[in-house]
Amino acid sequence: MGLEALLDADVLTVARGLLGATLRSVIGGRPVAVTITETEAYAGSDDPASHAYRGRTRRNETMFGPAGLLYVYRSYGIHWCMNVVVGVEGVGNAVLLRGGEITEGLDVVMERRRRPDQLTDGPGKLCQALGVTGQHDGVDLRAGAIVLKPGPGVGGRRVEETPRIGISKATGRLWRFVVVG
């Protein structure tokens, strides 16, 4: 599936479809690329766990923009988390990127993160690895410092569906997708 078609699909379909896709950033002249292995879907006004549930605010404004934008927000005042905005403009659907495997720029990531282990096994770490911060909120993922391109898929690996992490509402929804292995 091409990127355009994927971004137009249902948020759950996109969350699953982004597994195996490549996310590449060139920030400060240093390229880093990862294969996405973990995502979570957030469905705007229909989802009590979503930032967009209570309507549009200054912070989540990007979520209501057109599909293909990057929504970056600050978590617990310290970390950055990134989402891919999907669906129709004005709805507030987005897919949170939680984890990936580094395929390019490993040395850059090692330098950015103090610990050599656990490089990209969480949303905050993934952002730090790629060099993504709040100044990248709202950038277009088709062209710019950060580019998203659909991959060949997850291959033969199994995909797990589990409840989302770190939320207290709507935990019954299996909207987290993880590539096993």
Added chain:
DNA sequence: TACAAGATTGTCT
């Protein structure tokens, strides 16, 4: 205007 809670992570015990 004040305060509690949150899509987290790193450090200390």
Added chain:
DNA sequence: GACAATCTTGTAG
């Protein structure tokens, strides 16, 4: 396993 760090939003007074 517990807790601090630190900022934005929503709700209460």
